[in-house]
Amino acid sequence: DTAVSQTPKYLVTQMGNDKSIKCEQNLGHDTMYWYKQDSKKFLKIMFSYNNKELIINETVPNRFSPKSPDKAHLNLHINSLELGDSAVYFCASAGSGRGTQPQHFGDGTRLSIL
């Protein structure tokens, strides 16, 4: 069973389009994240939600809007796609509580902007 699943795995689209990436976790975790890995392979956090509440919002353009319908889902909507948005986007989740629960990652969505 896939713990953190992302769809689609590959996304090829044209500049200016609007697209969404979906993420679902079946681990019962309260916190979910979106990371971006660019062409230089740097992984950077974008957003974090805890129980549907936005906790972390790094310096990300307003064109990116995360949406969490419930704590098992965190979707990423991107408006007016630009060439620089080409990257691999990873979703992750972690348990809550005063512990040190590690983050579990999905296998990524490879976004290519033409």
Add this chain to the structure above:
Amino acid sequence: DAKTTQPPSMDCAEGRAANLPCNHSTISGNEYVYWYRQIHSQGPQYIIHGLKNNETNEMASLIITEDRKSSTLILPHATLRDTAVYYCIVRVAVSLSGGSNYKLTFGKGTLLTVNP
């Protein structure tokens, strides 16, 4: 965020132990050291974490120096499937509520190549 320094690449013979070093000289007293790895085209995979004591699990061992300024990840018997980029990360809490409200800041990591 506490910064970590890792060698860009390392080689290891299959079946031998792989020792991956990491420096984190600016680490604070309540910051944990986490290790993840990323096998080509996959998402990062959690390996192990620790605060100040040495830790061991089914994947690896983590040795943290007494002053906590450096650590070493040990893969006791490396296999070809262990070839990956290994990231040493100092976890930073985002809010006072603790728990999972933290972020991971990934560096460049170490590309470990296990050779037959």
